Amino acid sequence: MSSDDSLSRAFAALADPTRRAILERLAAGEAGVVELARTSALTQPAITKHLKVLERAHLISRIRDRQRRPARLRREGLLPVDDWLRRANSEWSDRLDRLEAHLTTESDITTTGENPNA
Amino acid sequence: MSSDDSLSRAFAALADPTRRAILERLAAGEAGVVELARTSALTQPAITKHLKVLERAHLISRIRDRQRRPARLRREGLLPVDDWLRRANSEWSDRLDRLEAHLTTESDITTTGENPNA
């Protein structure tokens, strides 16, 4: 179903090792397509495609420098991801602790709230 | 190139809204396949597939409860993601600040160490 929201796009963009490598190289400063291609065993069009994915995920932006079109990191793209992760971390641990307590107690299993009858 | 490492798998798993919804529901307690299917507009085999993806990403584990096979959250699966995010956050801001300084100063570009000639 073509994961459309921006959070999905960010996660999807980060799911590729090539793309993460690009981002990490970009953390050392902006870089153009050919430069990125030179150190990546991929062809230049492939890099262009990856950059497009990263751009749609708002993780980079392209700027103009003469005939070059270097990519630059955009930290805001990381914010939704960061946010989701933070929420998940807190909620998951909460619930798991509670569940642990339940398992040791082992009294009744009404926690799910989805157990109308049998 | 079939993103094989566990970090990629985690990111890829999180890139799907359906999967994130499953995780969030699971934060409220373990749930079986039919229960998850009942509230998701997807068929039950689809849910099974999603659960498999989440399992391979170590984000959930399946347990046995009579004929049920409920899924349970696994917090460890989130750790690599968390880690990568933390590193990215610190490095990106560092470098970007430095880059900003550079752009305003505009003296020389030796920071990248990647500019042998032209």
Added chain:
DNA sequence: AGGTTATATAACCAGACAGCAAAGTACAAT
């Protein structure tokens, strides 16, 4: 203008992915 460099686009291919319906397995209960 003509050549070089940087990048983008097009056309194509293979494989993965998300969905479905239908059939199969496993356990429980009657």
Added chain:
DNA sequence: ATTGTACTTTGCTGTCTGGTTATATAACCT
């Protein structure tokens, strides 16, 4: 033993993704 419930597996779709080569555009530099 038969039925029912929970779940998995198995085709079968169409779409998305990541890669390629080949070609086009764009900017710069003689």
